[in-house]
Amino acid sequence: xxxxxxxxxxxxxxxxxxxxxxxxxxxxxxxxxxxxxxxxxxxxxxxxxxxxxxxxxxxxxxxxxxxxxxxxxxxxxxxxxxxxxxxxxxxxxxxxxxxxxxxxxxxxxxxxxxxxxxxxxxxxxxxxxxxxxxxxxxxxxxxxxxxxxxxxxxxxxxxxxxxxxxxxxxxxxxxxxxxxxxxxxxxxxxxxxxxxxxxxxxxxxxxxxxxxxxxxxxxxxxxxxxxxxxxxxxxxxxxxxxxxxxxxxxxxxxxxxxxxxxxxxxxxxxxxxxxxxxxxxxxxxxxxxxxxxxxxxxxxxxxxxxxxxxxxxxxxxxxxxxxxxxxxxxxxxxxxxxxxxxxxxxxxxxxxxxxxxxxxxxxxxxxxxxxxxxxxxxxxxxxxxxxxxxxxxxxxxxxxxxxxxxxxxxxxxxxxxxxxxxxxxxxxxxxxxxxxxxxxxxxxxxxxxxxxxxxxxxxxxxxxxxxxxxxxxxxxxxxxxxxxxxxxxxxxxxxxxxxxxxxxxxxxxxxxxxxxxxxxxxxxxxxxxxxxxxxxxxxxxxxxxxxxxxxxxxxxxxxxxxxxxxxxxxxxxxxxxxxxxxxxxxxxxxxxxxxxxxxxxxxxxxxxxxxxxxxxxxxxxxxxxxxxxxxxxxxxxxxxxxxxxxxxxxxxxxxxxxxxxxxxxxxxxxxxxxxxxxxxxxxxxxxxxxxxxxxxxxxxxxxxxxxxxxxxxxxxxxxxxxxxxxxxxxxxxxxxxxxxxxxxxxxxxxxxxxxxxxxxxxxxxxxxxxxxxxxxxxxxxxxxxxxxxxxxxxxxxxxxxxxxxxxxxxxxxxxxxxxxxxxxxxxxxxxxxxxxxxxxxxxxxxxxxxxxxxxxxxxxxxxxxxxxxxxxxxxxxxxxxxxxxxxxxxxxxxxxxxxxxxxxxxxxxxxxxxxxxxxxxxxxx
Numbered sequence: 001x002x003x004x005x006x007x008x009x010x011x012x013x014x015x016x017x018x019x020x021x022x023x024x025x026x027x028x029x030x031x032x033x034x035x036x037x038x039x040x041x042x043x044x045x046x047x048x049x050x051x052x053x054x055x056x057x058x059x060x061x062x063x064x065x066x067x068x069x070x071x072x073x074x075x076x077x078x079x080x081x082x083x084x085x086x087x088x089x090x091x092x093x094x095x096x097x098x099x100x101x102x103x104x105x106x107x108x109x110x111x112x113x114x115x116x117x118x119x120x121x122x123x124x125x126x127x128x129x130x131x132x133x134x135x136x137x138x139x140x141x142x143x144x145x146x147x148x149x150x151x152x153x154x155x156x157x158x159x160x161x162x163x164x165x166x167x168x169x170x171x172x173x174x175x176x177x178x179x180x181x182x183x184x185x186x187x188x189x190x191x192x193x194x195x196x197x198x199x200x201x202x203x204x205x206x207x208x209x210x211x212x213x214x215x216x217x218x219x220x221x222x223x224x225x226x227x228x229x230x231x232x233x234x235x236x237x238x239x240x241x242x243x244x245x246x247x248x249x250x251x252x253x254x255x256x257x258x259x260x261x262x263x264x265x266x267x268x269x270x271x272x273x274x275x276x277x278x279x280x281x282x283x284x285x286x287x288x289x290x291x292x293x294x295x296x297x298x299x300x301x302x303x304x305x306x307x308x309x310x311x312x313x314x315x316x317x318x319x320x321x322x323x324x325x326x327x328x329x330x331x332x333x334x335x336x337x338x339x340x341x342x343x344x345x346x347x348x349x350x351x352x353x354x355x356x357x358x359x360x361x362x363x364x365x366x367x368x369x370x371x372x373x374x375x376x377x378x379x380x381x382x383x384x385x386x387x388x389x390x391x392x393x394x395x396x397x398x399x400x401x402x403x404x405x406x407x408x409x410x411x412x413x414x415x416x417x418x419x420x421x422x423x424x425x426x427x428x429x430x431x432x433x434x435x436x437x438x439x440x441x442x443x444x445x446x447x448x449x450x451x452x453x454x455x456x457x458x459x460x461x462x463x464x465x466x467x468x469x470x471x472x473x474x475x476x477x478x479x480x481x482x483x484x485x486x487x488x489x490x491x492x493x494x495x496x497x498x499x500x501x502x503x504x505x506x507x508x509x510x511x512x513x514x515x516x517x518x519x520x521x522x523x524x525x526x527x528x529x530x531x532x533x534x535x536x537x538x539x540x541x542x543x544x545x546x547x548x549x550x551x552x553x554x555x556x557x558x559x560x561x562x563x564x565x566x567x568x569x570x571x572x573x574x575x576x577x578x579x580x581x582x583x584x585x586x587x588x589x590x591x592x593x594x595x596x597x598x599x600x601x602x603x604x605x606x607x608x609x610x611x612x613x614x615x616x617x618x619x620x621x622x623x624x625x626x627x628x629x630x631x632x633x634x635x636x637x638x639x640x641x642x643x644x645x646x647x648x649x650x651x652x653x654x655x656x657x658x659x660x661x662x663x664x665x666x667x668x669x670x671x672x673x674x675x676x677x678x679x680x681x682x683x684x685x686x687x688x689x690x691x692x693x694x695x696x697x698x699x700x701x702x703x704x705x706x707x708x709x710x711x712x713x714x715x716x717x718x719x720x721x722x723x724x725x726x727x728x729x730x731x732x733x734x735x736x737x738x739x740x741x742x743x744x745x746x747x748x749x750x751x752x753x754x755x756x757x758x759x760x761x762x763x764x765x766x767x768x769x770x771x772x773x774x775x776x777x778x779x780x781x782x783x784x785x786x787x788x789x790x791x792x793x794x795x796x797x798x799x800x801x802x803x804x805x806x807x808x809x810x811x812x813x814x815x816x817x818x819x820x821x822x823x824x825x826x827x828x829x830x831x832x833x834x835x836x837x838x839x840x841x842x843x844x845x846x847x848x849x850x851x852x853x854x855x856x857x858x859x860x861x862x863x864x865x866x867x868x869x870x871x872x873x874x875x876x877x878x879x880x881x882x883x884x885x886x887x888x889x890x891x892x893x894x895x896x897x898x899x900x901x902x903x904x905x906x907x908x909x910x911x912x913x914x915x916x917x918x919x920x921x922x923x924x925x
Contacts, residue, residue: 044147045325046129049118049136050096050355057081057141058114065094084139085118088132092119096328096355098256100336105371110362112332114143115355148325149349149356153231153278153318154389154474182215183291183303185239187467190446191296192415193434193479201441203415207529209434209479210510211299214486214532219290220300220310221489223380226286226341226481227263227334229327231276232316233283234450235262238465239295240280243287243302245311247337257333264333266326267319274320275463277449281470282345283312284448285478286485295467296447299482299532300489310485313339317346320458331359331386335367340381340488340498342367343481344401345389345474352400360386364406364498380492385501387481389473391424396524403428408484408502411525412436412476415443417517423473425524430506432514433479433530436471444469480505483532490536507633508535509575511603528601534633540570544630546638547577552645556620556683556729559645561613565605566630566638574602574630574638579613582625587642592627602630620729621649652731653679655723660737665712666744666778667824673708673737675723683727693721695741712741745777746826754891756833758843758859759795759808768890770820771802774830780822787817787829794836808836841865841918842911843892849923852900854909857892860885862913867897870908877902899924 053061060077068074068091076082076093085093096115099107107113120132137145179197181188188194195212198205225245235244244262251257251271257264259271268274290297291304302309315330327346334342342363367384369375375382388402390411402409402424409428412420412435419425420437436444449466487504488496509528518525545566553560565573580587580595587595598613605611618624623646630638658674665671677685687706689696694714699707708723718740726732751773759766776782784804790797794812798805806816818830837843844857858865863885869878882895899907902924911918 043150044129045150047120047122048148048325049120049129049132050146050148050353051116051118051136051142052111052114052144052146052354053116054141054143055114057139060141061093061116063095063099063113065092067092078141080139081141084135088118088135089121090118090132091121093117094119097332097359098329100256100332103336103366103371106366106369106373107332107362110358110365112358112362115328115358117148144354146353146355149351149353150325151327151346152348154345154347154391154472154477182212183297184293185288185290185295185297186293187296187446190442192442193436193445194297194299196415200415200443203440203443204417206510207413207415207417207434207512209299209483209530209532210534211532214483214536217533217536218300218486218490219303219308220287220298220485221380221492222302222307222309222311223378224300224310224341224485224488224492225313225334225337225339226300226310226343226485227313227315227330227339228279228283228286228343228478229315229317229330229334230279230282230343230345231318232265232273232279233263233312233314234275234280234448234463234465235273235312235314236463236465237280237284237448237450239288239292239448239467240283240312242289242292242306243298243309243311245313245338263314263316264330265316265319266329266333267317267321269326272320273314273316274318275450275452275460276316276318277451277466277468278345278470278474279314279316279318280450281445281447281468282343282474282478283314285445285475286310286343286482287312288448295465299479300485310489313337320460328355328359331363335363335384338368338379339363340368340379340384341481341484342384342386343478344387344407345472345477347388347391347399347402349400350398352404356401357404360401360404360407367498375494377494380488381496381498381501383498385484385498385505387477387484389477390426390429392422392472392474393424394422395424396426397424398426398428399424408480408505409526410473410477410480412471412473413529415440417512417514417529419518419521419525420471420473420476422471423476423525425521427524429524429526431480431526431530432528433476433483435473435476435479436469438469438471442469444471445475447475480530483508483530483535486532487535503634504535505530507575508532508537509603509633510534513601513604515601516604528603537571539634539636541634541636542569542571542632543636544568544571544574544632544638547628547630547641550628550641550643552626552643554645554648556648556650556681557618558614558616559618559624559647561615561626561628561643563611563628563641565602565607565609565611567607568630568632571632571634573605573607575633576600576631577602577611577613578629578631580627580629580640581615583619583622585625586644587625587627589640592640592642595625595627618647620647620731622647650683650727650729650731651680652733653677653683653685653725653727655725655733655735657735663738664740664742665710666742667712669712669824671710671739673710675706675708675735677704677706677725679727681727683729685725685727687723687725689721689723691721692719695719696721708737710739714741716741716743742778744780744822744824744826747774747776747782747820747822747828749773749828749830750775753830753832754889756835756892757806757890758857758892759806759834759836760840760843760859761808761811761836761838763808763840765805765807766890768804768806768832769802770804770818770830774820774828776822778822778824780824782820782822785819785821787819789814789816795834797834804832806834811836811838839918841913841916842920845909845920845922849925850899851925852898854897854899854922856895856897856909856911858882858895858911860889860891860893862893865895865911865913867895868910868912869897869899869902870910872906877907 097112196208288298290301300310363384368379386407411432412423414437453462510531515522549564577600582595656676660673695711697709792814813835820828865882
């Protein structure tokens with residue numbers, strides 16, 4: 001157990017990265033005449049061209065195979081055709097569909113006699129193919145020239161893990177409960193796809209085909225023949241042999257299909273079936289013999305008695321090389337030899353080849369019928385049902401033949417209802433069935449297989465019965481073919497048609513909502529999951545009950561419609577609920593079918609369960625009108641129920657401006673606006689800015705509070721912008737704001753500083769408050785610093801905030817350079833001249849000698865000052881009284897003494913202020 005656990009971990013790591021993302025596409029029916037330039041995904045047969053001739057041209061060419069002579073010469077009844085064959089290097093022309101005399105009338109009616117294959121020289125095929133296409137298209141009697149697609153089987157390649165083939169690895173899931181298995185096949189417990197009790201790791205109980213219940217009604221009848229068009233089925237397999245079709249009249253020498261006891265090898269053109277694991281696995285899912293104490297069980301494999309179980313017709317389309325392409329003949333052969341179901345787990349082309357379409361249509365139209373299209377007395381069904389695997393590229397691309405609207409296209413699911421990781425999907429898919437998924441222990445499909453020994457030439461020397469796990473839409477498709485076989489077995493007989501069969505099949509769904517389980521893949525996995533038991537129910541023409549409990553839960557732009565699932569007397573409950581809706585007119589019985597509609601899956605509800613349908617993107621405060629009808633799988637409808645209701649009224653949010661700082665900013669300045677957002681209904685809101693909002697940044701403090709940060713990043717000028725707040729339902733409010741970005745101005749002198757400051761030695765320092773002299777035009781804060789001249793022999797200066805302190809040291813002079821800087825870095829330089837003098841009364845007397853005027857610079861703080869001039873004899877010859885200063889200027893007072901009238905000589909200037917006196921001699925000339 002431990003080693004198995006570690007293996008599972010490694011597997012999940014290795015495989016857990018599968019993804020699937022691509023654009024959804026709908027079904028696109030390709031025209032019958034497809035341009036030859038289009039190449040399928042898997043390429044084309046480069047040594048083969050296929051043509052459809054006109055009736056006249058075909059009659060001239062004939063219906064026998066024609067070959068070139070050894071020297072490459074040709075002779076036909078059509079000269080231009082002969083010349084073309086020579087030109088392109090053709091070696092053979094042969095009818096695609098050999099005419100069966102028994103069904104010649106209908107084969108000609110279907111135009112099958114008009115199709116021919118032109119075989120090119122294989123040694124020159126690669127070079128000649130394109131040229132041959134162009135040449136043949138020019139022939140007047142050629143209606144269609146077709147490239148032959150190369151198809152592939154639709155199983156997943158086995159993963160190699162430490163050298164082991166994981167599709168053959170036996171996980172042997174544990175089943176702890178005691179299950180009463182209906183048959184004694186020992187490997188039936190491994191076949192979760194028939195009955196899933198949820199015991200496997202990651203599996204979900206009930207995620208299966210519901211086959212055990214179906215077996216209580218039908219196990220398969222031998223008159224139902226299923227043509228398995230695939231690799232060759234090992235018809236001697238121990239668990240298949242009893243249910244292999246036996247041709248009552250095998251072909252004899254001279255006929256086309258010589259020795260076709262169990263079918264034919266169409267690829268190699270003989271009855272030697274090339275036993276193939278894939279084809280054998282597919283056949284086992286459909287018809288492995290049940291209740292024989294051997295191996296596995298088949299869906300329509302009977303109950304072990306000789307006269308039970310459907311029959312598998314072996315239609316080997318791949319041949320010994322595994323690359324044969326002979327599918328068209330297989331359909332016609334199957335229809336002409338009694339098959340009514342065609343199982344196809346292959347495909348992969350990007351277009352539907354017209355010849356293949358003709359063969360498929362022939363099977364659908366004429367299987368089980370006579371030459372005139374009437375049901376044969378011993379046939380269980382009129383017409384055929386063709387089933388195709390959707391493919392394993394995990395793609396949404398259109399893939400043919402599965403995308404052809406007349407066939408049943410099958411997608412694959414895992415053991416928990418989820419789509420298998422590899423499955424293709426698209427609107428062309430009709431149904432989903434178990435296909436296996438190796439991400440789940442024991443989660444692949446277990447069925448019959450074959451082991452073969454071959455010689456060097458590839459010939460089969462020995463074949464042995466075998467069993468193994470496989471996965472793919474290849475495995476999902478035979479589940480649907482097997483259930484189709486049960487349907488035909490159960491209901492088949494005179495008057496039963498392929499149309500009725502497909503309705504029984506495609507409406508038989510498990511009670512699991514495939515769209516809800518696979519979000520993102522709605523509408524591309526078919527109608528749902530196939531339910532084998534429901535496929536065997538009969539329409540009793542009883543409609544579901546009408547919806548009675550219905551209400552609307554209103555929202556602002558949505559409404560939830562709530563109602564109870566209803567009972568259906570013959571189908572348990574309704575399969576679908578159709579909800580019709582209109583936003584203008586009230587719906588009633590006469591008009592509701594013209595309204596828009598939605599379909600809800602109903603099988604996953606029990607009667608009385610509440611179902612909710614959400615309608616979104618509605619108008620606010622608007623009335624909507626609804627009608628609901630329950631529908632069963634057969635199309636029976638309940639009476640409609642009507643209701644109307646309004647969405648809620650929504651109010652726009654409000655914007656409240658709490659505060660705003662300065663509206664003018666510059667440089668690195670920032671401002672902010674605080675805003676509260678209030679929604680009357682408490683809805684979530686979003687916000688945006690418009691207008692000139694360069695430099696505006698929104699900070700979300702909380703869902704209801706914003707701060708708008710403003711910066712001066714934008715251009716100079718007024719910035720006007722708008723804040724828009726919108727609630728989740730589209731109601732909005734706006735608020736206008738503005739701010740100015742301006743150019744910053746440097747500080748300026750508001751009051752002139754003294755031209756010269758005079759300080760006296762020995763006197764206290766002077767303090768100068770620069771804030772009284774300097775202002776900032778923008779109101780910014782100013783800082784001051786001494787740029788130069790802080791210290792000299794005469795003085796010492798320092799700054800403290802806006803206060804400049806100058807201390808005198810000795811008589812002398814100096815200059816202090818100051819810088820005033822605002823908060824944005826703009827600056828103003830200021831120069832202050834300082835003189836240190838030895839008198840505190842008179843700072844300076846000049847000029848000496850003088851002729852007419854003697855200038856006396858007084859300390860501006862001096863009051864009651866008297867100036868006088870005394871001659872050499874001590875006589876005052878001049879006297880002048882100075883008025884007291886009226887301001888507190890720091891500028892020295894310049895007093896002018898007129899000494900022009902004095903005679904030349906030496907005089908003494910005497911200056912007195914209170915008790916202080918100053919004396920200075922000067923010369924008058």
